[in-house]
Amino acid sequence: MLTQKDNKKIRSKLDNIYKISLSKKDIDKFEDEIIQIIKNFNKKNPKRKKNISEKTSLIICYGDSIYSNKKNSISLFRIFFKKKLKNYFNTIHFLPFYPSSSDSGFSVKDHYKIENKLGNWSDIKKISKSNDIMADMVINHSSARGLWFRNFLKNKKPGKNYFLTIDSKFDTSKVIRPRDHKLLKKINIFNKKEYLWRTFSADQLDLNFKNPSVLLRFIKIMINLINHGVTVFRLDAIAYLWKESGTKCINLKQTHEIIKLLRTICNYLNVETIIITETNLPEKENLSYFGENDEANWIYNFSLPPLLIHAFLFENSRYLNQWSKKLPITKNGNSYLNFISSHDGIGIRPTEGIFNKRILVNFLKRLKKNGSKFSYRKVKNKSKKVYEANITVFDALKKSDYDSKGKFFLERYVSAHSIMISFEGIPALYLNSLFGKSNDEAKYIITGNNRDINRYKWNYKNISKKLDDKNSKQSIFYKKISNLLSVRRKQKAFHPNASRHNINLGSKIFSFKRISINKEQTIICITNLSSKTQGAHINKIYHNWNNLIGSKIEIKNKLLILKPFETIWLSNR
Numbered sequence: 001m002l003t004q005k006d007n008k009k010i011r012s013k014l015d016n017i018y019k020i021s022l023s024k025k026d027i028d029k030f031e032d033e034i035i036q037i038i039k040n041f042n043k044k045n046p047k048r049k050k051n052i053s054e055k056t057s058l059i060i061c062y063g064d065s066i067y068s069n070k071k072n073s074i075s076l077f078r079i080f081f082k083k084k085l086k087n088y089f090n091t092i093h094f095l096p097f098y099p100s101s102s103d104s105g106f107s108v109k110d111h112y113k114i115e116n117k118l119g120n121w122s123d124i125k126k127i128s129k130s131n132d133i134m135a136d137m138v139i140n141h142s143s144a145r146g147l148w149f150r151n152f153l154k155n156k157k158p159g160k161n162y163f164l165t166i167d168s169k170f171d172t173s174k175v176i177r178p179r180d181h182k183l184l185k186k187i188n189i190f191n192k193k194e195y196l197w198r199t200f201s202a203d204q205l206d207l208n209f210k211n212p213s214v215l216l217r218f219i220k221i222m223i224n225l226i227n228h229g230v231t232v233f234r235l236d237a238i239a240y241l242w243k244e245s246g247t248k249c250i251n252l253k254q255t256h257e258i259i260k261l262l263r264t265i266c267n268y269l270n271v272e273t274i275i276i277t278e279t280n281l282p283e284k285e286n287l288s289y290f291g292e293n294d295e296a297n298w299i300y301n302f303s304l305p306p307l308l309i310h311a312f313l314f315e316n317s318r319y320l321n322q323w324s325k326k327l328p329i330t331k332n333g334n335s336y337l338n339f340i341s342s343h344d345g346i347g348i349r350p351t352e353g354i355f356n357k358r359i360l361v362n363f364l365k366r367l368k369k370n371g372s373k374f375s376y377r378k379v380k381n382k383s384k385k386v387y388e389a390n391i392t393v394f395d396a397l398k399k400s401d402y403d404s405k406g407k408f409f410l411e412r413y414v415s416a417h418s419i420m421i422s423f424e425g426i427p428a429l430y431l432n433s434l435f436g437k438s439n440d441e442a443k444y445i446i447t448g449n450n451r452d453i454n455r456y457k458w459n460y461k462n463i464s465k466k467l468d469d470k471n472s473k474q475s476i477f478y479k480k481i482s483n484l485l486s487v488r489r490k491q492k493a494f495h496p497n498a499s500r501h502n503i504n505l506g507s508k509i510f511s512f513k514r515i516s517i518n519k520e521q522t523i524i525c526i527t528n529l530s531s532k533t534q535g536a537h538i539n540k541i542y543h544n545w546n547n548l549i550g551s552k553i554e555i556k557n558k559l560l561i562l563k564p565f566e567t568i569w570l571s572n573r
Contacts, residue, residue: 002035006268010034013261017254021210030212034219034265041223042270050132050231050272052335054494057421057485058134058428059089060342062104063097063118065431068460074119076460078127084467084478088485091232092127093134093428095343101145102203104343104455106236108138109146111221121228128229134276135230139218140237141204149205155190158217164208164243165194171246177378178240178280178387199240209241215258219265232274235259235296238289239279251285259295274298276337280344280388282352283323293331301336301425302350306363308340308419309393310355312412312565313366313400315530317510323354324512325502329424335496336425340416341433343455345375345388346396364389371395371439373450390450393430394438403531411565414480415527418549418567419510421484422525424500429481432456435463436477487548491571492516493523505536509562523548524570528562535559545570 014027014034022030059081064073066080074097081092096105097114105115114120124133142148142162151159165187166172172183181202184195197206207214222233242254259277266273276298277289283303289296303323311320330336346367351360364374364386372391376384389396397413399406413436421427432454440456466474488494493514503511508530514523524542528534538560547553548569554561562568 002038002268007031007035009264010261013257013264016257017215017261018212022212026212030216033216037219037223038265038268041226042268045270047270048272050274052333052426052496054491054496054498055090055489056426056496057089057488058091058093058337058426059085059431059434060093060095060339060428061431062095062343062455062457063115064457066458066460066463072119072123073117074114074123074127078123080460080464081127081131083464086131088482088489089131089429091132091134093232093234094124096136096138096236097124098138101143103201104451106136106138107141107143107145107201107203109143111138112224125229128231132232133230134232134234134274135225136234136236137218137222137225138236139207140240141198141200141206144203144205153189160213161211162207162214162217164197164206164210165189166197166243166245167194169245170195172249173380174246174248175243176248176250178237180376180378180384197243200237206240206243209254209258215261219262222262222265226269226271226273231271232276233262235262235275235277238277239281239285251281251288256288256291256295259289260291263295263297276300280347281349283350283354286350287328290330290334293334297333298335298337298426301338301423302347303354304336304338304420304423305340305342305346305393306348306351306389307354308416309346309367309396310359310363311510311529312397312416313363315400315402316507317529318507319354319359320510321502321504324423324500327424329499330497332497336423337428338420338423338425339428339430340420341393341430341454343430344451345390345454347388348386349388366401367391367396370398371441373444373453375450390453392437392439392454393433394436398438400531408531408564410476410480411563413477414484415529415565415567417481418484418569419525419527421481421488422494422514422523422569423512424496424498424514426496427485427488429485430454431458434478434481435466435474484549487569491521491523491548492518493521493571505538506534508532508534509536511536520573522572525567526560526562526570527567528565531564533564534562536562542570545572547571 011031066077067073097118099109099115101107148159148162152163187196199206239250242252243249274297277296279286279289280302286302289299307320367389372389374386375388377387379385398409437456439453443452466472493516499515501513505511511526548571
């Protein structure tokens with residue numbers, strides 16, 4: 001039951017977004033519609049809580065990452081998940097499964113349907129009965145070939161005034177760009193010459209959130225997703241949502257207020273949900289999306305992948321250590337989502353303010369040697385900067401200047417994942433990384449799309465056969481990483497909100513302490529980042545502690561002996 005106080009919270013968010021542009025009467029109407037949506041939902045749904053714990057972990061995949069010609073893909077994934085993944089993951093992040101015209105699903109044509117070849121809503125609902133489902137709300141833009149844009153051109157609903165157009169007086173000189181294509185497209189509409197805004201591509205047209213009908217539409221889309229079993233929402237490209245003349249058109253106040261409104265609505269729904277913001281930005285900007293514990297529940301730990309990969313490639317913990325020491329401890333209920341690899345690439349913007357120019361150049365050179373392509377963004381002076389490195393984590397870590405033949409590749413790969421899995425937050429594994437997939441050069445040659453290098457799809461029979469073969473590459477990587485996840489699930493000190501404290505053991509080692517919320521368990525995580533055996537000075541009290549992921553530890557001359565790229569998890573219980 002919503003109280004007067006609850007209504008006021010909703011109203012304050014709406015005022016912060018629309019007070020300047022809308023009349024009181026229009027805001028009143030908008031407020032009433034939102035309150036009615038909440039009431040109608042709660043009438044039909046009993047209260048359900050979500051339990052976030054050390055058992056919480058995500059697998060990231062497309063709806064057709066596992067495919068067969070005989071069965072729809074999402075239904076097939078459900079079978080595969082039960083056989084191979086359910087013991088290690090409790091949440092499935094299905095990347096956009098809607099009908100789409102480009103960008104592997106991120107150019108959505110219809111938010112209320114599932115792509116026919118993938119399945120239908122009942123398939124999602126079935127999976128949600130035993131697992132949490134995370135889905136994308138592609139909220140910043142929509143397809144140029146969808147119903148909304150067709151109706152926009154006809155001034156019809158739904159779609160009327162849905163897309164952002166500007167005139168020649170709009171000042172775009174300070175706009176921060178994530179891409180290098182032409183931002184605006186001239187269009188003659190209703191006898192007026194205007195410009196369509198296209199942050200990400202010619203096929204992805206930015207939506208006009210100054211029109212409250214657009215925001216209301218996405219609130220309804222969110223409700224529809226919950227009704228079909230989705231409880232975790234990834235707000236794609238959310239930082240670019242609101243635009244104002246003469247500004248950077250990123251991270252604007254209204255964007256943050258819209259997230260606060262969505263969070264407030266979710267807080268009042270009987271079904272507990274999670275909002276996660278996708279903000280591939282420098283560290284300070286990324287962290288701002290926690291707000292005052294009133295915006296995102298989770299944020300992606302975007303700085304972790306480049307810093308972790310850099311530490312292993314250059315066998316030096318300096319930058320990883322400096323960053324992790326400054327990383328704020330999350331408040332109870334909030335969490336970082338940790339990952340190394342994704343369907344996109346390794347973000348470079350999150351290293352701004354961490355890597356200097358020389359370090360960054362050397363890092364990119366090494367990634368290029370390992371097979372990376374690069375995607376660029378435009379900057380103010382019309383030059384380009386690397387936005388992301390497009391490479392699988394398999395190839396990113398395969399060789400280094402210190403290990404040019406890749407002798408220790410497997411150890412390096414597993415240890416990188418061990419840090420990600422044990423670090424403060426929730427681990428998220430991209431399916432291709434779980435199987436040790438290398439760059440998909442064949443697909444890249446066909447499409448010319450850099451991101452396709454890490455968007456390989458697996459035939460169900462083939463991958464099942466490979467995982468059953470203990471000597472196959474896929475089976476080796478799967479068993480090594482799944483074992484780490486299996487151990488994690490049993491440790492209270494790996495709860496997402498268990499405290500983390502850095503331990504300085506020298507430049508060749510990365511180490512931190514995790515302490516359970518009830519203070520009963522402590523785990524010391526220690527990783528040798530070097531291709532040479534290292535000795536570490538550790539407190540004598542740890543000498544008899546249990547190594548959770550290996551044999552008994554070796555102490556020599558009062559030093560903990562670590563083999564090349566070895567990881568140890570020392571626990572007091």
